[in-house]
Every structure is written in C-alpha cells, then in structure tokens.
Amino acid sequence: MFRMVDMQVIESLKQLKQINIDYYLAAHGARQNGKFVAYVNAFTPVELLYAMDFIPIYPENHAVILGARKLSSETAAAAEGMGYSMDLCSYARCDLGSIRIGVSPTWGLPKPDILIVSNSQCSTLTKWFEVLARMYKAPMVLLDVPHSGDGERDAAAEEYVQGQLEDLAKTLENITKKTLDTTKLHETIELSQEASDLWTRILETGQAIPAPMSVFDQFISMAPIVAQRGTRVPVDFYRCLLDELEQRIQNEIGAVPNERHRLFWDNLPIWPELRRLSLFLAERGVCLVTSLYTWAWARLSVGAQNPFRDWTDQYLYTANLHLQRRIDDYVELAQRYSLDGFLYHSNRSCKFVSQDIPEVKVAVTKRTGLPGLILEADHNDPRLYSVEVLENQIDNFLDVLASRKKQAS
Amino acid sequence: MNDNEPWEPFEKMVATRWDRSRTYKQETGCKVVGHLLPDVPEELIHAAGGLPVAVWGAGVAMSHAQAHIPGYTCSHAMGALELGFRQELDFLDGMVIPYVCDTTRNMFHIWQQCFPSKKNEFLRLPKRLDYDGAGVYLRREFERLFASIKALCGVAAGPDDLSKSIALFNKGRDLLRKAYSRQKDDPMVWTQARVIHLFESWFLSPKEEHIALMEKLPWGSEEQGGSGERIPIYVRGKVWDPAAILDLFDELKFVLVQDEVVTGYRVAARDGSLDGDPIDALVDRFMKTPPYPGYHFDPERMRESFVERVKTSGAKGVIFLNPKFCEAAGFDTPDFQKGLEEKGIPSIVLETSTRGAAMEQLKVRLEAFREIISEDLP
Numbered sequence: 001m002f003r004m005v006d007m008q009v010i011e012s013l014k015q016l017k018q019i020n021i022d023y024y025l026a027a028h029g030a031r032q033n034g035k036f037v038a039y040v041n042a043f044t045p046v047e048l049l050y051a052m053d054f055i056p057i058y059p060e061n062h063a064v065i066l067g068a069r070k071l072s073s074e075t076a077a078a079a080e081g082m083g084y085s086m087d088l089c090s091y092a093r094c095d096l097g098s099i100r101i102g103v104s105p106t107w108g109l110p111k112p113d114i115l116i117v118s119n120s121q122c123s124t125l126t127k128w129f130e131v132l133a134r135m136y137k138a139p140m141v142l143l144d145v146p147h148s149g150d151g152e153r154d155a156a157a158e159e160y161v162q163g164q165l166e167d168l169a170k171t172l173e174n175i176t177k178k179t180l181d182t183t184k185l186h187e188t189i190e191l192s193q194e195a196s197d198l199w200t201r202i203l204e205t206g207q208a209i210p211a212p213m214s215v216f217d218q219f220i221s222m223a224p225i226v227a228q229r230g231t232r233v234p235v236d237f238y239r240c241l242l243d244e245l246e247q248r249i250q251n252e253i254g255a256v257p258n259e260r261h262r263l264f265w266d267n268l269p270i271w272p273e274l275r276r277l278s279l280f281l282a283e284r285g286v287c288l289v290t291s292l293y294t295w296a297w298a299r300l301s302v303g304a305q306n307p308f309r310d311w312t313d314q315y316l317y318t319a320n321l322h323l324q325r326r327i328d329d330y331v332e333l334a335q336r337y338s339l340d341g342f343l344y345h346s347n348r349s350c351k352f353v354s355q356d357i358p359e360v361k362v363a364v365t366k367r368t369g370l371p372g373l374i375l376e377a378d379h380n381d382p383r384l385y386s387v388e389v390l391e392n393q394i395d396n397f398l399d400v401l402a403s404r405k406k407q408a409s
Numbered sequence: 410m411n412d413n414e415p416w417e418p419f420e421k422m423v424a425t426r427w428d429r430s431r432t433y434k435q436e437t438g439c440k441v442v443g444h445l446l447p448d449v450p451e452e453l454i455h456a457a458g459g460l461p462v463a464v465w466g467a468g469v470a471m472s473h474a475q476a477h478i479p480g481y482t483c484s485h486a487m488g489a490l491e492l493g494f495r496q497e498l499d500f501l502d503g504m505v506i507p508y509v510c511d512t513t514r515n516m517f518h519i520w521q522q523c524f525p526s527k528k529n530e531f532l533r534l535p536k537r538l539d540y541d542g543a544g545v546y547l548r549r550e551f552e553r554l555f556a557s558i559k560a561l562c563g564v565a566a567g568p569d570d571l572s573k574s575i576a577l578f579n580k581g582r583d584l585l586r587k588a589y590s591r592q593k594d595d596p597m598v599w600t601q602a603r604v605i606h607l608f609e610s611w612f613l614s615p616k617e618e619h620i621a622l623m624e625k626l627p628w629g630s631e632e633q634g635g636s637g638e639r640i641p642i643y644v645r646g647k648v649w650d651p652a653a654i655l656d657l658f659d660e661l662k663f664v665l666v667q668d669e670v671v672t673g674y675r676v677a678a679r680d681g682s683l684d685g686d687p688i689d690a691l692v693d694r695f696m697k698t699p700p701y702p703g704y705h706f707d708p709e710r711m712r713e714s715f716v717e718r719v720k721t722s723g724a725k726g727v728i729f730l731n732p733k734f735c736e737a738a739g740f741d742t743p744d745f746q747k748g749l750e751e752k753g754i755p756s757i758v759l760e761t762s763t764r765g766a767a768m769e770q771l772k773v774r775l776e777a778f779r780e781i782i783s784e785d786l787p
Contacts, residue, residue, distance in 0.1 A: 083743030085760065087481065087734050119536060123511045123703060126536070127740030130708040134744055142705045144543065146533035146550070147514055156549035157533065163542045323518035348481045351736070355515035358477050359522050376479070 006257050007282055010217055010248075012241040019224055019233060024106045027055050036113040036176060039132060041125045042226070042296065043118040043319050044143065045165065045311050047192045050230035051185040052172045054113070058227055059132065060125075062109055063091035066098055067271035067380035069105050076381050078103075090349040090381035092128040099135070112138045113175055116168065120145035120319040122352035139175075141168055145315045150322055162312040169308075186304040188230035196301035198238035199225045203298055205245045206289040207337055210254025211262065212245045215288035216278040217255060219269045225297045260285030261401050262338055264330065266292050266360075267345035267353050268379040273387050280391055284398055290337045292326075292353070323356050327363045334368045340401055342372035343394070348385075349378050371404070373397040415626050416603050422610035423652075429614045430462045431500045440562045443498060444505040445489060445513060446612075446648070447671045447701045448534055450691045452681065453555045454505075455616065456574040458564040463612030464489050464498060465672065467650035467732070467762075477519055483732045484762045485647060486512045493524055503528035503561050505554070509703040510737050528561045530554060538696060539706035547692050555688070571687035578681065581616055584623045585677035591628075593664055596639060598630045601665055602655040609649070609672050640782050643719045644668040645702075645745075646730025647738070650761050653768055654730070661772075661779050667722035669699050670730070702737035711741070716748040726782040727756035728775075734762075755781050 030037050038054040040046065046056045066072050067090075076090055078097030086093075098104045115138055117129045126142055133140035143164050148154045169180055202221075205212050221241060224234035248254075265288045270277065281288065299318050302310035321329070333339065344361055347354045361372040375393060377385035422429055434441050440459045444451070451461035466488015473494035474487050492498050504527050506517040517531040533550055535543035559566055588607050591599040611619055642663045649655060649672060658665065668674045679698045681690040699718065700706070719727055727749055731738040742758055749756050757778045759771060 083746065083758075085731075085739045088736055088739045092740070123536075124736045124740075126705055127702075127737055130705065130711065131740055131744060133708040134712060137709070140708055142537050144535055144537040144540070144705070146535060146546070147508060147531075148533070149517060149531035154533075156546050156553075160535070160542050160546035164537070164540065167540075323515075323522060346479050348479075351479075351481065351515070351734075352511040355478050355482060355512060356519055357479070359519055363522075 007255070008248075008253050008257075010213060010241070010244060010255075012237070012244045013217060013221055015237055015240070016221060016223065019228075019237060023223075023227060023233075027057055028107060028110050030055050030110060037110045039109075039112040039115040039117075039129065041117050041121050041129075043120045043145070043300075043315050044116050045168070045302075045307070046227075047188040047230040047302065047307070048169060048172070048180075048185060049116075050188045052169075052176055052178070052180060054172065054176075056227060057109055057112070059095045059109065059128070060091050061223060061227060062098070062104070062106060063094040063380055064271055065105050066094045066103075068274060070272060071098075071103055071105070072272055072380045073383055075101065075103055076383070086381075086384075087348075089124045089128065090378055090384070092124065092131075094380055095128070096131065111136050114138060114171070115140040116143065117141075118143040118145060118315055120147070120315040122350070124350075124352070139171070141171060143168065143315065145319070147320050147322070148316060151317055151320055151325060154316070157316055158312055161316055162308055165308050165311055185307065189302060189304045189307055191232060191235055192230045193301040193303075195225055195229050195234035195238060196298060198235065198242055200298040202238060202242050202245060203290065203294055205242070205249060208249045209262075209338060210252065210256065210259040211287050211289040212248035212253060212255060214255035214278065214282075215265045215291045215294065216269075216274060218291065218294040219274065222294060222297060229300065254287065256282045256285060256287040258285045259287045261340045261398065262287055262289045264288070264290055264333060264337070264339050264342045265345065266330075266342060266357065267347050268293050268350055270345065270377050270385070270387075270390075271380050272382045273390075276387060277390075280394070284395075286398065288343070289339070290333055292321075292329075296321075323359060326356070326360055327367070330360065330364045331367045334364070334370055339368075339370060340405075341370050341397070343397075344372055344374045345379075346374050346376045347379050348376070349380060371397070371400055412598075412627075415622075416606070418622050419603070419606045419610045422613045423606045426613060427462060427497065427500065429618075430460055433460055433615055434500055440502040441500055442503040442505060442528075442558060442561070443501040445486070445507060445516065447507055447509045447703075448695055448698070449505050449507050449532060450551060450554075450695070451612075451616075452571060452574040452578050452687075452691060453551065454558055455577070456566045456571040457555065457558045457562040458566065459503075459558060459562045460615060461612075462501070463672070464492065464501075464504075465648050466490070466492060467648045468652060477523060478515075481734050482512055483647075483734045484650065485732060486516045490516070490519065490523070493520070501527060503530065503558070505530045505532050507532040507534050509534060509701055510735070512734075528557070530557055534695070536703060536705050538700060538704050539710075544692050544696060547695060548688055551688050551691055568687050572683060575681040575687055575690055576683055577616055577620070579683070581611065581620045581623070582677040582680055584620065585611065586674075587628070588623070588626065589665075589674055589677070593641075593666060595630055596659070596664055598627060601658045601663075604665075605649055605655050605673060608674075608676055611676060612672065638662055639664040640726065640779060641666040641722070641724045643722050643724035643727045644670060644673070644730055645715075645727065645738070646670045646761075647732050647735065648672045650730070650732060651768065651771075654759075654761070654771065657768070657772055657775060661775055663775075663779065666724050667718065669718075671701070675699055702735075702741050712744050712748045715745050716752055716754075719749065719754060720752060725754070726778065727754060728778075729756060729758040731758055731760050732762060733760050
C-alpha cells in the first residue's frame with residue numbers, strides 16, 4: 001500500500017473531464033451538425049481539417065483511455081482473438097478489440113468519413129489504419145514521409161510530401177463538396193499557434209525548482225493540444241493552466257513535496273500505471289520534470305503564409321527525431337531542467353521510439369555524466385510487464401542517485 | 410559426376426554465406442556493398458563496379474546485439490547487427506539499409522552509430538504505391554544512391570553501364586524463374602531446398618558466376634513424376650526462416666507454386682525493361698513487383714489483390730511465414746486470411762524466429778495443415 005503524499009492538486013486539470021466529454025459528444029454528433037469525421041494520427045494537418053469542418057479523431061487516444069481505465073487487458077485480448085499477435089502495438093490491439101467487444105468509455109468512436117495517417121510518426125499506424133479502413137469501408141490517405149536519414153534537407157522528398165498534402169486538401173474538398181476557405185484556415189492556424197506557444201510555456205515551467213507540474217500531469221493534460229489544436233478549447237484551457245503554474249512557481253509549490261530528484265521520462269507513458277507510478281515516485285521525492293513525448297506536441301505549429309510548405313518541413317525534419325538529434329536534445333534538456341538522471345521506457349509496443357534507446361542511453365550518459373535506467377514495459381498492455389519489477393528497478397536506481405548526491409556534497 | 414554436383418556450389422554459398430564475396434574482393438579489389446534486402450536495386454551497385462551482397466540475420470544466435478537493440482526486434486535486423494559485431498561483415502565497404510519499416514529506420518541509425526567507418530546509406534523507399542509522385546520521388550532517390558555508390562567505387566558509370574547490368578540481372582532472373590517452375594514439374598530433382606538455395610545464393614555471389622553455375626544445372630532432366638501427389642502452396646513472408654522449413658516442405662510433399670518472400674520468387678518476379686531510361690526501368694520494376702507488407706495502396710485492394718495472386722497461382726493453401734515482431738506482416742494477416750477463407754482457401758500462420766521456432770512443433774502444425782488441405786482436394 002502507498003502512503004498518500006501531500007500533493008497539492010492543480011485545479012485547472014479538473015476542467016479536462018468536461019473537455020473530453022464535450023469532444024467525444026461533438027464527434028458522435030458530427031453528422032447531425034453537418035460535420036465530418038477524420039481518423040488521424042500525429043503529424044497530420046489538423047488545422048486544415050478543422051477549417052474544412054472535419055472533427056479529427058485519434059484512435060490512439062481512444063486506446064489511451066482504455067488503458068487508463070484499466071480496460072486494456074480485456075480489449076487487447078479480444079484483438080488477439082481476432083488473430084492479431086500479442087507482439088503488435090497494444091494501442092492498436094486495444095482499439096480493434098474494443099470495436100469487437102463493444103467496450104469503450106467514449107461510447108466507441110464515430111465511423112470515419114476518411115482516415116488520414118502520416119508515417120512520419122511510425123509505420124505501425126499505417127497498418128492499423130488499413131485494418132480500420134477495410135472494416136469501415138472508408139477511404140484512406142497515407143501521407144508518406146520519407147525520413148531523411150540524419151535530417152539533411154532533401155528537395156525530392158519535399159516535393160513528394162508537399163504534393164501529397166495539396167492533394168489531400170482536394171480529397172477533403174471532394175468529400176465535403178466545399179472549397180477550402182483560406183480565411184478559415186488562417187483562423188485555425190492562428191489558434192493552433194497560440195495553443196502550441198502556451199503548451200511550450202507550460203512545459204518550460206518544469207525548469208523551475210521545485211517543478212510546479214510533473215510529467216504525469218503533462219500526460220493527462222495533453223489531450224487538447226493533440227486533438228483540438230486549431231480550436232479555442234486548448235487555448236482557453238492552457239492559458240488557465242499556465243496562469244496557475246506561474247502562481248505555483250511564485251509560491252514555490254512543487255508537483256512533488258520535498259523534491260529531491262529531478263528526472264527525465266523518455267518515450268510514452270505506461271498508461272495503466274500512471275497513478276501508481278506517480279504516487280510511487282512522489283513518495284520518494286522524485287519529480288519527472290520533462291519528457292520527449294510531451295515536447296513532441298510543442299513543435300507542431302505552422303505559419304499562415306505557406307502552411308503546406310511548413311507542414312512539409314515539420315513532418316520531414318521536425319518530426320524526424322533521429323538518433324543523433326535525440327541525443328543532442330537530451331543533453332540540452334539535462335542542463336535546462338537541472339536533471340539528475342533519465343528514465344528510459346523501452347516500450348515493447350513502440351519499436352519506433354524504443355529500439356535505439358540503448359544507444360541513446362550510452363551516449364547521453366557519456367556526454368552528461370548522468371545515469372539512466374532502462375525500464376522494459378508497454379504503453380498499454382499490463383500483461384507485458386510487472387509493475388513490481390519496475391518499482392524495484394526504480395528503487396535501486398534512486399539509491400544510485402542518492403549516493404551520487406552524497407558523494408558530490 | 411554425382412547427381413548433386415551441379416547443386417553443390419549453391420549449397421556451399423548458402424552455408425558459408427559471405428565467403429565467396431570476401432574472396433572475390435581479395436581477387437579483384439572491388440568494393441563490396443552490403444544491403445538489408447527488400448527492394449535494394451543491386452543493379453546500381455553492379456553498374457558502378459561494386460559487388461552487391463545481401464545480409465540477413467535470421468538464424469544467427471545473438472550475443473552482442475542485445476546490448477544495442479531490444480529483444481523485441483525481428484531476428485532479421487537483430488541478427489544483421491550481431492554479424493556486424495562478430496566482425497563477419499568487416500569486408501563490407503558500404504551498407505544500404507532500405508526504409509521498409511520502423512525497425513529498418515532505427516537499424517540505419519544504430520548501424521551508423523556502431524559501424525561509422527563504412528559508407529552507410531539509408532534508401533528511402535516510398536510506401537505509397539498508388540500515388541504518381543512516389544515514382545517521381547523514387548527515381549531521384551535511386552539517382553542519389555547511384556551517385557553515392559559511384560563515388561564509393563570511384564567509377565564514372567553511366568546509363569549504358571546500368572542498362573548492361575539490368576540485362577545481366579534479367580538473364581539471371583530468367584534462369585531463376587525457370588528453376589522455380591521446374592520444382593513443380595520435376596520435384597524429385599528440383600527440390601524446393603535446392604531451388605531456394607539458388608535464390609538465396611543469388612544475393613551472395615557475383616552475378617556473372619552465379620549465372621554460369623546455373624547454366625550447368627540439369628535443365629534437361631526428365632520429369633520423374635511425383636508432382637501430382639504434391640500439394641501446391643503459396644508462401645508470404647520475409648526470409649526463409651528457419652531455413653530447414655524448405656526441407657520440411659519437401660518432406661511433407663508441399664510444392665511452392667508461388668511466394669512473396671524477399672529471398673524467394675519475389676527476387677525474380679519482374680525484369681527491368683531494356684527500353685528507355687534504365688533508372689526508370691528500375692522504378693517501374695519496384696512499382697510492379699508484388700508489394701512488400703510495409704507498402705501501401707488502397708487497403709481493400711491490398712487484400713483483394715493478394716487473394717487474386719493466390720488464386721491465379723493455383724495454390725491450395727497459404728502459409729504466412731511471419732517473422733516474430735514484424736508489425737507489417739502481423740497487421741495484414743488476419744484480414745488476408747479472412748479474404749482467403751471467403752474463397753475457400755485454407756491458410757496457416759507460422760510465427761518464426763530462431764529464438765522461438767522449434768522444428769518439431771512446426772512439423773506437427775504443417776502436417777495438420779496438410780491434412781486439412783488434402784481433405785479439400787478432389
């Protein structure tokens with residue numbers, strides 16, 4: 001049993017429940033309100049979709065909710081019963097299994113008018129969306145983004161990606177039977193920029209000592225920047241959240257009472273253990289102050305001048321977090337956030353972000369002198385790890401951190 | 410001459426993997442460029458005077474690689490890394506890693522980090538096969554790769570050299586197709602293990618030599634019967650893993666009528682055109698080759714066209730030889746199986762990896778599958 005530590009709750013986060021309810025209700029009522037539904041993933045132009053009366057829906061977010069509500073074992077197992085191997089992404093298994101057995105806290109997801117997927121996030125989503133496209137007999141558009149190996153500019157790839165984005169706009173026009181209203185697009189882009197700026201400033205509050213918000217709270221509050229970028233919702237919510245965090249900094253209120261160790265969290269969360277690990281670490285005075293995953297959403301705004309050009313650059317270069325850049329970023333974050341160490345989640349369900357972790361860890365430790373711990377788990381399937389083993393590993397790691405601090409002092 | 414003599418060089422090449430490439434380099438001083446298989450146009454390397462050689466890690470026991478890449482990685486990629494650490498690939502001057510999935514993308518960076526002294530290239534293959542811009546993009550990517558390999562080899566090769574390479578490769582592919590066909594007509598001599606060894610060794614030796622050796626095969630052998638008792642099957646997979654599965658097919662009297670394995674029929678399914686621009690010919694060949702699971706076009710069409718290919722082949726059953734941890738193959742399989750089922754074609758999934766597949770277990774499952782198919786035969 002955990003001893004409840006004296007954590008001072010962030011009041012703004014209480015708005016999230018209603019924000020999420022409103023979002024899913026709007027999605028389910030899309031057709032009655034003359035709107036369309038598009039299934040999307042990260043690195044798709046949601047500002048364009050909102051401007052063209054589409055509500056973007058993230059099957060990944062649906063899977064997250066299943067995981068956080070402890071429904072992932074049941075839904076993932078249902079997908080395995082459909083023939084999907086346990087080695088496949090657990091987000092996909094949970095979502096497909098949920099459709100199969102009708103278990104969903106969001107009343108399922110509305111059927112899509114189109115599925116749009118960008119493989120600059122990962123290739124798994126393309127395959128998952130192919131399954132959904134066959135299931136719903138809906139059209140699917142892949143935004144094929146050839147990863148420039150080390151981030152070098154590639155004119156041929158730029159033409160290829162921008163051409164696909166421009167064609168996507170035409171496809172959306174064909175579905176809605178309306179032409180793209182550029183004034184409306186500029187509005188959604190401005191709102192998206194504002195939300196991204198606010199989100200960036202929220203993430204930067206983690207530099208304060210003590211950090212007013214932990215990565216666990218960042219994970220919970222991500223939904224609006226992911227799904228509603230381009231609307232007023234994230235702007236209003238993040239402005240309120242930022243005000244509260246700035247107030248907490250002024251009053252020296254930390255996310256974790258008696259903050260002793262400041263750590264980085266690499267990769268996606270372990271959603272089914274979010275609360276448990278949050279309390280476990282808080283009890284030990286450990287605050288996760290920044291993470292790769294939450295920063296990904298701070299880099300997604302585009303300019304209204306030439307958005308197609310900007311989306312192209314973003315998907316090709318910003319989203320291309322290749323090994324060397326990842327190492328450089330982590331080294332920089334170590335300094336900016338006064339880190340004591342790194343927790344790397346080697347995530348069985350996300351090979352894309354996990355396979356190079358051993359190389360990242362060695363290089364980052366070499367350059368910063370900071371230790372790191374690799375935790376092998378899964379972002380949504382609790383059958384693939386033991387939380388007790390993870391906690392033991394973390395405890396041992398904290399002993400190392402404590403002895404390092406002792407030696408240093 | 411014993412009956413096995415013409416086949417021995419191929420068996421030896423497969424058994425010793427890179428020995429011939431290594432000695433060839435010593436003899437000629439040419440540059441050797443390795444690659445991780447799917448759809449790397451070897452003609453570009455050949456035309457530049459280099460020796461292309463495929464690296465596949467399936468079947469390799471792991472030791473060093475586990476410190477550099479997690480265990481939930483397919484054995485093809487993990488094994489290739491292991492071979493690098495064992496210094497078995499030291500003779501390679503360059504390495505081309507094709508971007509066909511998330512693992513190959515990560516592999517490129519890990520490989521580069523671990524083996525920076527080689528000329529490493531990431532071949533960014535487009536995934537969107539039903540989009541015109543993909544061909545335009547691929548042409549420029551092939552040009553970029555060609556320029557890089559020419560620089561490595563120090564050779565100023567041009568379109569004529571590339572056309573000559575395509576013609577040579579077409580000659581080899583023609584023989585490979587004929588050999589594949591012979592296994593159906595004369596399965597006692599042209600066993601599946603022997604024929605697939607021809608395909609695998611194609612990637613492990615100089616093409617001129619390979620073609621000369623293939624020409625010595627017993628093309629005139631008389632049909633010895635037995636094909637009528639065999640059950641025609643279709644295989645979808647990455648590489649022949651475990652390698653002994655081919656002997657199992659022979660033993661259980663299955664006969665491969667078609668496959669989509671990258672070290673199988675897919676190698677020879679399409680020739681490069683000799684009319685027009687040779688790089689366009691390679692692009693066209695890529696676009697028309699049966700798609701690798703990581704590629705995309707209309708999802709319903711993906712399933713339908715697969716079922717059509719199986720039906721056209723005359724196969725009575727399909728084996729999905731899915732590498733463990735391969736997401737592309739894993740997501741396709743249930744829907745593809747459903748499509749086959751609707752047409753009354755039975756199928757089986759064998760999730761294989763040297764770390765997980767036991768031959769006895771595979772045998773039992775394939776025997777049961779054979780019985781299921783046999784009941785459907787007239």
